[in-house]
Amino acid sequence: MALPMTIEEAKELIKEFLREPELRKLVEQELSQYFALKEPTELRIDRLYQELVRLREESERRWEVFESELKALRVRMEEKDAEYQRRWEEQNAEYQRRWEKHEKHLEEHYRELVELRKLFKECRGYRGSLGLSNGAYLS
Numbered sequence: 001m002a003l004p005m006t007i008e009e010a011k012e013l014i015k016e017f018l019r020e021p022e023l024r025k026l027v028e029q030e031l032s033q034y035f036a037l038k039e040p041t042e043l044r045i046d047r048l049y050q051e052l053v054r055l056r057e058e059s060e061r062r063w064e065v066f067e068s069e070l071k072a073l074r075v076r077m078e079e080k081d082a083e084y085q086r087r088w089e090e091q092n093a094e095y096q097r098r099w100e101k102h103e104k105h106l107e108e109h110y111r112e113l114v115e116l117r118k119l120f121k122e123c124r125g126y127r128g129s130l131g132l133s134n135g136a137y138l139s
Helices: 007-019 021-032 038-130
Strands: none
Touching: 007 021
């Protein structure tokens, strides 16, 4: 019965087998069905990496464009807001002016009504002193 091999002995035995071209070719064919070759795999990885770098740069450019457009939009919105605020203040001042004018006009009418009421009371007093009743009229 053969003694068990150590790992180092197994490695040496495999290296000896692989020195033979036919065995090496057979092992490469069998392994290529399960594992990708190093060179094409590295090329694919490099292409994928370059594509990822390109996509990241493109994404960063798009983000910068988006941020600049957003900033411009905010500036336009602030300008519009300032314009609307100015218009509102102008309209509010105009309505306030009209309100005050209307209030002043109403106060003048009220004073006139108060004066007319005083005159009316005075007239009633004169009528009473002349001996006229409420239903009698001067002819």
